[in-house]
Amino acid sequence: MATREEKFKAFLQSLPEDKRQQLFVYLKNLNPTDRVKAIDTIIARTESGKASVPTASQPAAPQRPAAATNLTPVQKPQNASPVQFDMRSISRPSTNQAPNVAPVVKPVAPSRPANSQAPKPTNNQHRPNPEVKKTSSSSATVISSKTKRDLLIVAVVLIVFTGICFAAKYIIDKKLSNKTETTTVAISDSVASEVTSPVVDETATTTTAETTEVTPTPIPTPSSVPLNSNAPDLTGMVIVIDPGHQMETSYEVENVASWQTSTKKKATCGTVGKATGIPEYELTLDIALITKDYLEQCGATVILTRYENDVNISNQERANIAVSSGADLFIRIHADAANDSYQSGVRVFVPDSGDYVSVNGDLGNALGQGVADTLGLSFIGTKKTSLYTGLNYANTVPSFQISLGLLSNSDDEAILINEDNQVQIAASIAEFAVELN
Numbered sequence: 001m002a003t004r005e006e007k008f009k010a011f012l013q014s015l016p017e018d019k020r021q022q023l024f025v026y027l028k029n030l031n032p033t034d035r036v037k038a039i040d041t042i043i044a045r046t047e048s049g050k051a052s053v054p055t056a057s058q059p060a061a062p063q064r065p066a067a068a069t070n071l072t073p074v075q076k077p078q079n080a081s082p083v084q085f086d087m088r089s090i091s092r093p094s095t096n097q098a099p100n101v102a103p104v105v106k107p108v109a110p111s112r113p114a115n116s117q118a119p120k121p122t123n124n125q126h127r128p129n130p131e132v133k134k135t136s137s138s139s140a141t142v143i144s145s146k147t148k149r150d151l152l153i154v155a156v157v158l159i160v161f162t163g164i165c166f167a168a169k170y171i172i173d174k175k176l177s178n179k180t181e182t183t184t185v186a187i188s189d190s191v192a193s194e195v196t197s198p199v200v201d202e203t204a205t206t207t208t209a210e211t212t213e214v215t216p217t218p219i220p221t222p223s224s225v226p227l228n229s230n231a232p233d234l235t236g237m238v239i240v241i242d243p244g245h246q247m248e249t250s251y252e253v254e255n256v257a258s259w260q261t262s263t264k265k266k267a268t269c270g271t272v273g274k275a276t277g278i279p280e281y282e283l284t285l286d287i288a289l290i291t292k293d294y295l296e297q298c299g300a301t302v303i304l305t306r307y308e309n310d311v312n313i314s315n316q317e318r319a320n321i322a323v324s325s326g327a328d329l330f331i332r333i334h335a336d337a338a339n340d341s342y343q344s345g346v347r348v349f350v351p352d353s354g355d356y357v358s359v360n361g362d363l364g365n366a367l368g369q370g371v372a373d374t375l376g377l378s379f380i381g382t383k384k385t386s387l388y389t390g391l392n393y394a395n396t397v398p399s400f401q402i403s404l405g406l407l408s409n410s411d412d413e414a415i416l417i418n419e420d421n422q423v424q425i426a427a428s429i430a431e432f433a434v435e436l437n
Helices: 004-014 017-028 032-048 130-180 280-297 315-324 360-375 410-416 419-436
Strands: 185-187 194-199 208-216 238-243 250-255 263-267 301-304 329-336 346-351 379-385 399-406
Touching (some): 017 032, 238 280, 263 315, 280 301, 280 419, 315 329, 329 419, 346 360, 360 379, 360 399, 360 419, 410 419
Parallel strands (some): 185 208, 238 301, 238 329, 329 399
Antiparallel strands (some): 194 208, 250 263, 346 399
16 A cells, blocks of 8 residues: 555646645645644545645645634745755654644745845746846946956057157157258368359250358368378379268159159168178278378368268269369269179279260279279279269269179178278279379
8 A cells, every 4th residue: 555655746746837836835834743734634635536736825724623714824925936845854743643633824934025036937947046147247347348448548548658759759859960960061171161063964955053061171180090101192182082872761862863854762871791781881981981081191182971871961962062072083982782692893883974984984994903903802894874873963073983892792891891901992092093183
């Protein structure tokens, strides 16, 4: 025969889910004694075929004594969470209890305040309130987003402020530099402090007037360049030396020649040494300063187109200095590069127009061969050309552009950066100047 628990479990399994839930709530609100009695009543009705599920508003006791009829059944709190019924809490009735006493309904205080918001169960499963997590997560997201936005604003402000500081420093430095640095050329005391002369090309259809402001050189310091014992006397000669290139390329353009429409950059920074990385503009200025010192000891008046690397002097302006000074010799010092790193040697370029076009080829060979022999390099030859602005605008004076060697060749580079060899270059130029004196 089925036991009491088995009968009650069978009854529970026969109920739909919502009815079973109601029964659990009802039994949960009873004390243990009344709960056992209620279960016994349910089992008895089940056996008689009249069992029904009691509710909180309608208890299941079929035969309530008169004394218990005025009892008010426990009302389920409106916002109370459903409670799962635990079969282990059901115990058998005590032997000293009256068998037919109606269960005493004991009110139970709700577990939540009246104004609390409890989620409604779905499919009789307890689910946490998503609003709490959502609110907390939203707050964290808002705080996090606000913090990130504030940090981004601070970073942008710092970047902008730093940029403004650098820009201001650059402008101030540029203004100070412009006050102390001019594009004028220093000349010796024997040359007029200001020279203005038009540049005239006999083959051109127009005449271009150029004005170059020059300043006298400071009083020379005692020479440190040794003078050869057989150095020539160049007294009375005016020699202009142009150290090729400059530190920064000028991207402004100028006409290659007064009779041409083609243009080129006003000045470039040149190439660099393959082994040491020495800039061409730095090497040419070093050699020009030594040559100036050497030629002045020979008695010549020497003018450099620049005395510093950080200048902005166009090739036209450099040529105009030679013309305006009435130069007896204009030499442009360069050290070029070639695609072939094995290519080596000295080369000379001369203008293919002007007053000396008939003789400057032979003069170029004399200059180039003398320098090459001094350095122990091969002489590539002399080329007449109209590609160089600095030669075209100085074709009314003896003008030569000498490439002392190729910096793309590490052997040539090693020769040119040697100071003793640089002094010998100056001596070779002095010997060449005798032919024009």
